[in-house]
Amino acid sequence: MPIKSIRQNFTPNTEQLQMMETFSEMISHSIRIGLDHDCSTMKKLSMLSYSQLRDYPVLSYYKLTAISQAAGRLSLKKDIKKGRKVKSPFVRKSYLVSCYGFKINGMLLSFPLNREFANAPLTDHTVSELSNGIRARSFTMTPTSLSISIQKDIPEIKPESVIGIDRNLRNITISTPQRAIMYRTKKILSIKQNSQHVRDSFRRFDVLVKNRFFARIRKRQTRRVNQILHKISKDIVQKARESRSMIVFEDLKGIRKLYRKGNGQGNSYRRKLNSWSFYELQRQIQYKAAWEGIPVRFVDPERTSTLCPICGDRIQEDRQNRRKVLCINCGKLMDRDVVASMNVAHKGWARFTHPGGPPDEAMKGNVILEYREPLIECMGVS
Numbered sequence: 001m002p003i004k005s006i007r008q009n010f011t012p013n014t015e016q017l018q019m020m021e022t023f024s025e026m027i028s029h030s031i032r033i034g035l036d037h038d039c040s041t042m043k044k045l046s047m048l049s050y051s052q053l054r055d056y057p058v059l060s061y062y063k064l065t066a067i068s069q070a071a072g073r074l075s076l077k078k079d080i081k082k083g084r085k086v087k088s089p090f091v092r093k094s095y096l097v098s099c100y101g102f103k104i105n106g107m108l109l110s111f112p113l114n115r116e117f118a119n120a121p122l123t124d125h126t127v128s129e130l131s132n133g134i135r136a137r138s139f140t141m142t143p144t145s146l147s148i149s150i151q152k153d154i155p156e157i158k159p160e161s162v163i164g165i166d167r168n169l170r171n172i173t174i175s176t177p178q179r180a181i182m183y184r185t186k187k188i189l190s191i192k193q194n195s196q197h198v199r200d201s202f203r204r205f206d207v208l209v210k211n212r213f214f215a216r217i218r219k220r221q222t223r224r225v226n227q228i229l230h231k232i233s234k235d236i237v238q239k240a241r242e243s244r245s246m247i248v249f250e251d252l253k254g255i256r257k258l259y260r261k262g263n264g265q266g267n268s269y270r271r272k273l274n275s276w277s278f279y280e281l282q283r284q285i286q287y288k289a290a291w292e293g294i295p296v297r298f299v300d301p302e303r304t305s306t307l308c309p310i311c312g313d314r315i316q317e318d319r320q321n322r323r324k325v326l327c328i329n330c331g332k333l334m335d336r337d338v339v340a341s342m343n344v345a346h347k348g349w350a351r352f353t354h355p356g357g358p359p360d361e362a363m364k365g366n367v368i369l370e371y372r373e374p375l376i377e378c379m380g381v382s
Contacts, residue, residue: 002290003137003151006130008123010146016120017143019113020094023062026053027091030070035089040074042067059112061100069097099138104130109139109148120146154293159246159353163239164345165285166250166304166337167278174236175341176245182337183232188225192275195221225277233284240294247289248348249282250301250340299347308332309342 012020030049039045046067053063073089080086102111107127109120120141122130126148130136133152140147166173172183195217202213240247259265259273289296305325308315313329317336325336 001151001153002287003149004287004291005147005149006126007145007147008126009144010120010141012120012141012143015113016096016118016141017094019058019062020096020141020143022056022058023066023096024091024094026056026058026063026066027069027073029053030067031073031089031091034070034074040071040077042071045071045074057114059101059115061098061112062096065097065099094143096141097138102136102139104136109146111139122146152291154291156295157244157293159244159295161243161245162248162345162349162353163236163243163245164248164341164343164348165236166341166344167252167281168337169272169276171337172232172281173335173337173341174239175338175345176243180335180338180341182335183235185228185232188228188277189272191221191224192272196271226280229277229281229284233281233288236285237288237292237294240289241292246295246297246348246352247285248344248352249285249296249298250304250344251298252278252301295352297348297352299344299351301344304340304343304347305336307339307343309334309339309346315339 029052030045033049033052034040034045037044037048039048046064049067049070050063053066056063070089073091076086076089098111102109104110104122105119107122109122110117111120112118130148130150134150135152137149137151139149161176164175166175168185170184170186170189172185174181174183198217199214202210204210236247239245255276255278256274259270261270263270286296306314308327308330310332311327311330313327315325315327315334317325323336324333325339326333
C-alpha cells in the first residue's frame with residue numbers, strides 16, 4: 001500500500017518540548033547500550049534496553065518507538081563493513097515519533113502524553129489530505145514542524161499503454177509507441193555549476209563558518225533542483241494516469257563506479273556526472289505513481305541506444321551531429337535519447353504485459369518528437 005507524508009509548520013508547547021527531549025534521550029540511551037553490546041537488531045536491542053528505560057516517566061509506546069529508532073541508527077555497521085564514511089548515530093536534535101495511541105479529532109491531532117491526551121492543531125491542507133479513506137500511520141514532531149505519515153489502499157491499474165523514460169544529464173525523455181516528449185534539464189546543471197563556483201570562491205580560513213556556508217549553499221541547491229524534478233515527475237505521472245499507462249525505467253546500476261578518481265577523467269567531468277540526480281527523479285515518480293495506482297517497472301538498459309525502435313535494425317551515429325542516430329534500413333534520422341526511451345517503452349511492454357513474446361521485437365509506429373516549450377518555460381528549464 002502506498003505511503004507518503006504531510007508536513008506542516010507547528011509550534012509545540014513547553015510540555016511537548018520536554019517530551020521531545022525525553023524521547024531523544026531514550027534513543028541515545030538505547031544507542032549506547034547497542035554499541036556496548038555490539039547489537040543492532042530490534043529484537044536483541046529491545047531485550048537489553050527496555051528494562052533500562054523504566055526510569056523515564058513516559059508510556060511504553062514511546063519506549064518501544066525509541067528503541068526502534070535506535071536500531072535504525074545502529075544499522076551503520078553495514079556501511080562500516082563496506083568502507084563508507086559514517087556519521088555519529090547519536091541524536092543531535094530533539095524530536096518525537098509515534099505510531100501508537102494517537103488519533104485525528106477533526107482539526108486536532110491527539111496523542112497520549114503523561115497519561116493524558118495532548119493536542120496539536122492541524123492546518124486545512126492537512127485535514128483535507130486526511131479525508132477520503134486515507135489512514136494516518138504515524139507522526140513525527142519537531143520544535144518547528146509536524147509530519148503525518150498517511151496510507152491508502154489502492155490497487156494497481158491494468159496498463160493500457162506504456163511510458164518509457166530515458167534519463168540523461170541535460171534532458172529527460174519519455175515516450176509512448178506514438179510520440180516522445182523531451183524535458184530539457186540544462187537548468188539543473190547550471191544550478192549545480194553555479195553552486196560549485198560559489199563554494200570555490202570561499203576564502204575565509206574558519207572551518208566553522210566554512211561548514212555553515214557550505215551547508216546553506218548545499219540546501220539551497222537541493223531545494224532548487226528538487227523543485228524542477230518535482231514539476232517534471234508530476235507531469236509524467238499525470239500523463240500516465242490520464243492514459244492508464246505503465247511507467248518503465250532503465251535499471252541503472254554502478255553509475256558512480258564509472259566516474260571514480262583514477263579512471264582517466266578530469267575533475268570537472270567527474271564532478272558533473274557524480275552530481276547527476278538520476279535516482280531522485282526515479283524516487284519521486286515511484287511514490288507519486290504508487291499513490292495513483294500506476295505500476296512502475298525496470299528493464300535492462302542493454303542495447304536501448306543501439307537498436308532502431310521502428311525496424312529493430314542496428315543504428316549508426318551521425319558523423320555531423322553526435323546527438324543524432326541513423327538507421328540505414330528504414331532511413332530514419334532520430335535523436336538518440338528518443339531512440340533509447342522508445343526502446344525502454346517497448347522492452348517494458350514486451351516483458352511485463354506480453355511475457356511470452358519475443359523480447360527484441362521492434363516497436364511499430366512512427367516516432368514523433370514533441371518539444372514541450374510552454375511546460376519547459378514554466379519550469380524554468382532552459
